[in-house]
């Protein structure tokens with residue numbers, strides 16, 4: 001895009017000008033997204049992201065992976081405690097969750113624009129900016145005028161995955177977080193750390209940072225897999241500021257993280273659940289936990305490792321990468337409820353599934369979660385309800401007829 005195009009704006013953009021900086025910013029983004037969609041300016045092809053593209057990955061990895069890790073950021077920071085009350089202009093709060101989305105491909109543009117169609121109050125990225133979370137990759141996916149990230153009406157937040165840390169996390173902390181704005185009362189806050197809590201009188205939605213400790217020293221991490229443990233600063237925040245250990249707080253708990261607590265397809269991360277059990281203490285109860293990292297959509301019944309919290313798992317790592325459709329071959333098969341094994345197309349002789357995202361609609365003690373695919377089809381709709389003791393109940397309302405019930 002030339003300098004001139006950056007300076008020019010269509011007068012239509014100024015019609016219905018909002019009162020908040022955030023709203024004005026969003027209107028600008030919407031106009032630019034529409035232009036970008038028409039022009040098809042995505043930089044990457046999704047085929048470049050296959051796990052078999054080792055050469056491509058090794059190139060980016062080796063180029064970015066050396067040097068010290070970015071300094072850890074935590075609350076309180078600039079007067080912010082990382083807790084944000086949920087806002088909406090309607091009777092229900094809507095939140096779009098999308099993970100492993102930032103690939104700057106026609107697929108990620110499609111999902112970014114689909115999220116915009118639903119116009120949610122909040123949008124949250126559950127991590128992984130590809131290939132390795134460089135400043136340029138943050139810009140092309142999130143912050144350039146023609147980037148296809150959709151900012152929620154009341155804000156956006158971003159978790160770190162492992163890929164942000166492959167470039168040592170500096171672009172995540174110094175470029176992506178400063179772009180993530182969220183309403184805090186009548187102020188607009190900037191995300192200060194890789195974890196956060198969104199809440200109202202019925203629910204607490206807690207974003208956890210499993211990314212920072214998902215990498216080790218270069219190459220060594222290939223041999224000794226890091227366990228993604230939550231750093232002490234984060235555990236202290238969960239205890240002292242969020243007060244997850246308060247037995248009188250009976251709100252429903254929803255966790256978000258990049259890495260799965262458990263999986264039937266790839267690695268478990270039991271340490272995180274064990275750390276959380278210690279934080280909860282007597283206030284512990286089973287939680288709903290959304291994660292990504294695996295490029296698929298899957299659903300698990302309640303499970304917990306010994307000495308770890310119990311959680312219903314939902315993997316929503318199908319945001320922007322080629323979606324894997326392979327059958328499960330690890331543990332927890334007894335807990336696996338569904339996975340979206342539908343094949344969308346074959347790319348490079350590999351089966352590729354449907355990209356998508358999750359849309360949460362929060363109405364009092366009930367949350368409806370709709371899993372929407374790139375063709376705007378509903379894959380599954382489920383409803384969660386929290387009772388006055390903080391216990392969750394769940395009910396599946398709708399399943400796409402071609403989705404495998406495991």
Ligand SMILES: [Fe+2]
Pocket residue numbers: 128161162163258292293294
């Ligand atoms: Fe990941």
